[in-house]
Amino acid sequence: MKTDFILSAAEAVNQAILANESEIESLDREIGDGDHFINMKRGCATVVAMHDELAGLAPDAALQKIGMKLLSTIGGASGPLIASFFMAMGKTVKEQGAASLPETAAAFTAGVEAIKSRGKADLGEKTMLDVLIPVSRSFTQLSGQGVAGLALLDALKREAEQGMLSTRDMIATKGRAAFLGERAIGHIDPGARSSQVIISTICDLAAIQ
Secondary structure (H helix, E strand, O other): OOHHHHHHHHHHHHHHHHHOHHHHHHHHHHHOOOOHHHHHHHHHHHHHHOHHHHHOOOHHHHHHHHHHHHHOOOOOOHHHHHHHHHHHHHHHHHHHOOOOHHHHHHHHHHHHHHHHHHHOOOOOOOOOHHHHHHHHHHHHHHHHOOOOHHHHHHHHHHHHHHHHHHHHHOOOOOOHHHHHHHHHOOOOOHHHHHHHHHHHHHHHHHHOO
16 A cells, blocks of 8 residues: 555545435435535545645555544544544554555554444444445455455455445444434445445556556
C-alpha cells in the first residue's frame, strides 16, 4: 500500500459514491435516519480535498491524518466509526508495514475491528459490518494462501456483494433500523451498500494498477 494509491482510491470512491447517490439515499430513507449519504458524501469530499497535504506523507501518517480529519468532519454515528477505521489502519501500517498483501490485509482487518469495537456491533446485525467482516476474513485467508491479482480482487468483490445482499433478510439490531423490527426485513442496509460500493471500486482500481 502506497500513499499514491490511497489518494487515487479516495478520488475513485468519491466518484462511485456520487454515482450511486439515488440508490443509497433511497435505502437510507427506507430504514435509516436519512443522513447516511450526506455523511458519506461529506467524508469523501473531505479526503479528496486533502490530496496536497497527504501526498508527501508515508502511508501510515496519511491514514492517521485522514482519520483525525474525518473525526471532526463527519456527523452522526458514522464519524467516529469511519475515523476509527482509518486510525487503526494507520497504527497497524506503522507497526507492521503494508508492503505485502498479508500486511495490507492485517491493516484492513484492524480497521474493521476498530469499527466493530467502537460501534459495539458484529456480523448479522444489518450494518456495514456484514460486508466488512466477511471481506476482511477473506482478504486475510486468501492473501495468506498466496492468492493475488484478479483472483483475489474478484473474490473480495463477490464477498462484498454477498454480504451486502445478506442484509436484506436480516432484522436490524443496531441504529435507527433497530426500531423498525421485522419491518426492516426486505431492505438492504444503506451502510452495507455503500461499503460494497467502496470495496468494489477499490478492487477495480487495484486491478489496473
